[in-house]
Amino acid sequence: MKKWILAAAISAALTACSASNVSTSLPQGVSLVETVTTTESGVGIPYKKYQLANGLTVILHQDKSDPLVHVDVTYHVGSSRELPGRSGFAHLFEHMMFQGSENVADEQHFKAVTEAGGTLNGTTNTDRTNYFETVPSNQLEKMLWLESDRMGYFLPALTEEKFEVQRETVKNERAQRIDNQPYGRMGERFNQALYPAGHPYSWPVIGWPDDLNRADVNDVKHFFQRWYGPNNATLTIGGDFDEVQTLAWVNKYFGEIPRGPEVTAAPKPLVTLDKTRYISMEDRVHLPLLRMAFPTVYASHQDEAALDLLSNIIGGGPTSLVYKNLVKDGYAVQAGVSHPCQELACQFSIYALANPARGGELSDIEARVLESIAEFEQRGVTDDDLQKAKVQFEANTIFGLQSVKGKVSTLALNQTFFGNPDMIAYDLTRYANVTKEDVMRVFNRYIKNKPMVVMSVVPEGQTQLIAHEDNYVAPAPQIAEQAVTGLETVEAVAPSFDRSIMPTPQAAPMITVPVLWTDTLSNGIDVMATTSTETPTIELMIYLNGGHRLVDVKQAGLANLTASVLNESSQLRSTEELAQALEMLGSTVSFGASTYQSYVKVSALTSHIDETLAIVQEKLFKPGFNSADFERVKQQHLQSLQHMQSDPNYIANSGFDALLFGDNTPLGISSEGTIASVSALTLDDVKGFYQQQYRAGNAQIVAVSNLMQPQLLSKLQGLSSWQGESSALPALAAMPALEAGTVYIVDKPGAAQSVIKIGQRAMPFDATGEYFKSYLMNYPLGGAFNSRINLNLREDKGYTYGARSYFSGGSEQGLFQATASVRSDVTAQALVEFAKEINRYQASGMTDQELAFMRNSVSQSQALDYETPYQKAGFMRRIQRFNLDPNFTQTQADIIRNIPKEELNNLASAKLQLAEMIVLIVGDKANIEADIKALGYPVRALAL
Structure with missing residues (x-):
């Protein structure tokens, strides 16, 4: 939630905003709250803010630099709105809301956005959930139709079957991102110690497994009814659009959705600790890790800015004290200090990965961290400390505004948490006004001699490395009798138009390749x-x-x-x-x-x-x-x-x-x-x-x-x-003969998931030849979210958080691979489904419908290819590195439009011979080997 701008550096390009609330002719039920425009000095993001009669806040930001729009719907609900023992609902809903609504069929949300050439996703954190799409500008009405239907008409499509599939998907996500990752469980254990029992940050956003198992479909319905009304949401649109037409569409699609129960701000009492709490955990890791944190304030608190600068001075990079005393001297491989803030609480967070070559004892690391803090107290704050911290933060914000998505996200976040999209100038002043005295004051108040949480994560069997014996055990979790409180009956309103008709997009925008x-x-x-x-x-x-x-x-x-x-x-x-x-x-x-x-x-x-x-x-x-x-x-x-x-x-x-x-x-x-x-x-x-x-x-x-x-x-x-001739690459050694059909297993005892890779060598990169055409061929098989492989393994079977296939090529060689991380207990079944999809596609190829989907999706997505500086840089580097014609994208567009289905299917037949591929699985060999051998595959152990 931190935003900084260097005013002197950007006054010529990003100018500050002045607000007015002059009303113009608006659709009935739509009110103009304010208009924020640019002026000659300062910085900001121009926008107009509206409110519908049902409480939905609407923010419009025009940016006509690229033919695209970014749509963001942010609901002021995250895991902090959950109740003890009922965790995981907000994150589960992030998944559920992609599963169709009354007028949007199963998987149609992903299909509609992808076929429109767009990208989409949703994210959940402790305090908000957002859904967003970036699409060519002619697809805006369709996005508003999709987002409004799941806001107002989601429940009629919610079934027990969909709920169970997405619950399994969330479990797979947890297994992949937490249980099967080094240090994956550290954060949730740490927060249990830092926050009081029952505090909304004391449970993980993804939820505890027992809580997910405890939930039923009615709990999910009630959670939606309580928190996903328009009066708890902000719709932000940025990009190239007509404001009058957009407002009319917003009012049409969102205006009839009934207001939800009232939402009040959650209390923000400062978190305190009675004494330093030591906890520890063994994990399948190599580097011992020490994590420490002091509870501090909350986002936008008057002391937040000074604490941010304090964290930067003590541990914010190679000039910091922690770097000097731990990393520079070789006691830690990495170390750093930060001050992450959330809506209800912040923490002054310190971490260090101990260097086993210097012993790896975390008690020594803790002592050196505390010595660094004491050294800061002795030397105080310098002018350079303040200046460099402010400049770093300020410059970061400028780079964050290089995309429409970045600007829309900033506006949506500020509106959701502070009720004011226009926070940039305020934050600039807030950080610019921090003094040396402010930094020392917050140090004395929140850090010096204050209790903290100290967590040791050590390799399995090496508990002698922990910083201190444990003196704290998190209390058993409470379980709320009901999953939701404050629920009210909201009467459904029949729409005044046929919502089942998907809007027809306007004419596709002209795609302009950067002028090079x-x-x-x-x-x-x-x-x-x-x-x-x-x-x-x-x-x-x-x-x-x-x-x-x-x-x-x-x-x-x-x-x-x-x-x-x-x-x-x-x-x-x-x-x-x-x-x-x-x-x-x-x-x-x-x-x-x-x-x-x-x-x-x-x-x-x-x-x-x-x-x-x-x-x-x-x-x-x-x-x-x-x-x-x-x-x-x-x-x-x-x-x-x-x-x-x-x-x-x-x-x-x-x-x-x-x-x-x-x-x-x-x-x-x-x-x-x-x-x-x-x-x-x-x-x-x-x-x-x-x-x-x-x-x-x-x-x-x-x-x-x-x-x-x-x-x-x-x-x-x-x-x-600069001088010097070019260097010739040495000859490339011969490639090994592949033992096709073999399954290689790398043993990872106790692994919660198996990482599966299926593939073979393939052609090197080319921009318009067989490689590019194979990319088009693979798109319906494994190149899109609604590809055959992903819909089968993730949506139908619930085996994985995501599965895909793709071709990857360099200047000399390439490869094809199909891959997923799957639950350990379904490794063999997942292998069967991969084989079924690849064999079927190789034999029969794509359908006419898949061909049309591929043509639309890939061709229209080019409108999104050149927005940010690094997208432009990547485009230019491809031209340089592979000596491409600068107009190669036009040739690609012609291929996409005109390539016959038969040519693509012939490529599938030639390039997807499963019998010529190998399989690598990283997983718990003892649990998966017998089932794989039962499928008839030759199995070989592989030691790395």
């Missing part, structure tokens, strides 16, 4: 860029062809390790001094590497691009290659690799690549490397790879900014002195 320009620096570096004036920012990427592919497999991880060292000190300044300089600018500079390229990612306010590029050049041309930096970064990398061995998805990805491409090629070994390969790397190796990779001959630049071509080229002249 290309140039070459004097040393031959290609530059491709486009101008975007929506925000006064520059997003710049320096790509260096090579990356992991340039490295001998025996040195796997070298490209990543070199990039990490380049993120550290230069010959002129230390890591901390460079970080401080960037923080004072509100800029970020990050070196990284992937399979085929190394890169430098630069984000800056345009007003600070000269200073930022000077730092880029310092890091790039005068790297420090400090031995202490190298040893620390290498140790962090090794511990990270050990940690990832606890993640079943990482295990599955690395194992599958090794099977397909072999462990003697860089395509078969992760760019992160292995423990053995990284352990053997030296600082001289890093220096050697730097000389080979970071040459002008390997470099290409992509940029999105508000500068014209001559201005940007002038800024880039400092890179013209």
Whole structure:
């Protein structure tokens, strides 16, 4: 809930808002609350705010820069509206509301939005639930029809069967995101200790399993009736639309929905602790983790801003005290401090992942954290502390306004929690006015010598590493007799029009590909860029062809390790001094590497691009290659690799690549490397790879900014002195022969889920040939939410939270895979369903209806492809990297419109031969192996 803007940097592009409430001719029952427009000074998001007679708040923000609209419906209900022992309802409803309503058939919501070329989702947190769609602008009326039908006409379509399927889906989501993830159960255990019994934040948003099992369909109906009325909702629309027409549609579709029971604000008593509470947990992890938190205030409290700045000073990055005392000295692999705020409560949160190479004792980590807090008290707050924290926060908000979705989300959030969409200028003032005295005052009031919760998470069997023996046990949960209170009878109103008729979209908008320009620096570096004036920012990427592919497999991880060292000190300044300089600018500079390229990612306010590029050049041309930096970064990398061995998805990805491409090629070994390969790397190796990779001959630049071509080229002249020829890639070793039809099992004892991967090698990337056509072919099988695979395994069977299939390709090789994380007890059944869907599709191909769906969905989705700077940058990079015709999207559009179904089905027949594929499963071997063997598959154990 934090929003900051740097006024001086953006006054020319984002201007402040002045409010008026002058009324114009409006549909009956619609009232104009306020109009907020731009002025010549300050910052803000222009909008108009309306209210319908039934209490629905409507916010309209026009942005005609792209032919799209973003629709958001936010209900002021999250898990905090639930009762003890009745958790999980709000999140369950996020799922239920996609399952059709009286006039929208089962799965039609996803199908309608996807076929319209849009994207959609819903999210739930402690305090609100939102549903949102981004679609081409001609599809707005259809979105309003969909959202209004589930707001006003959901219950007639709610069945016991739908309820049971979605309850299973939620259980699968919990298994995938919590039970089967390292540290997954930490948050819910921690909150039980931090908040009093019965506090609405003391249970997880996803719900306790027993509470989900306790619920019945009538509980769900009552929860909907209590909280999902229009008077507890905000409808926010942003993008390219006609305001008069949009208001008429809003009134038509939402105006007749009856008002729900009245909703009052929840109380916000400050949370306090009587003493420090120690708790601990064993988990299937490698790195011991310490988590600490002090209860503080709540969102928008007068002390929130000062506490935010305090957290930044103590632990907000490489210049902080916690970083210096824990990470810099090698006692922690990672550590940080933050002050997350929710509507009812905030917490001053500290975490550290202990470095086992330094012992891993969490008592030592706790002592060092407390020493850092004491050090802050002694040294106090400096002017630079305040300035860098404010600038960082302020710049972050500008980058958050680069999309219509970002602006709509900001307006909706502020209206929902504070009753005022126009909070940017207020927050700017709030944070700008924080003083040193304010920071010390909140430190003394909420942190110094105050009780806290301290949680230790240690590897199984290593309880000797905990910080302190447990002294707190959460009380047994209470169970409310009823799932809902405050329910009132609301009389249904018959609609005045036939709601069963889906609106027909208007003419499709003209899709405008960004206007690109290309140039070459004097040393031959290609530059491709486009101008975007929506925000006064520059997003710049320096790509260096090579990356992991340039490295001998025996040195796997070298490209990543070199990039990490380049993120550290230069010959002129230390890591901390460079970080401080960037923080004072509100800029970020990050070196990284992937399979085929190394890169430098630069984000800056345009007003600070000269200073930022000077730092880029310092890091790039005068790297420090400090031995202490190298040893620390290498140790962090090794511990990270050990940690990832606890993640079943990482295990599955690395194992599958090794099977397909072999462990003697860089395509078969992760760019992160292995423990053995990284352990053997030296600082001289890093220096050697730097000389080979970071040459002008390997470099290409992509940029999105508000500068014209001559201005940007002038800024880039400092890179013209860069020298060096391009580096040739080594020959790629032969690929291994696949043991087709074999199921490989990686044992993960006790796993709640099995990660399944089915696939084979496939063609490399191309933009308009067989690869692209195979993408179109796969779309109905596993490329969309309502694809055959996902509807079967998730919606029909309830085996998984999500299943899909796709083709992925690089410049040399590609793969096809079908994948899902499924409940451990249905692993064999899920494998059967995957095989059934793939075989059926391979034999018969897509239907005429699926062909029409694919054509509509893929072609219309192009309206969403170029909105944000990074979408534009990604588009340009594809052109650069694969040497594409800048008009390749027009060729793709022609293919989408005209490719015969027979050609696509022939591709399915040729590319989806299940008998030629292998299967990898990461799961509990003891529980799944017998059932898989019973299916007739040859099974092999795979050790990674």
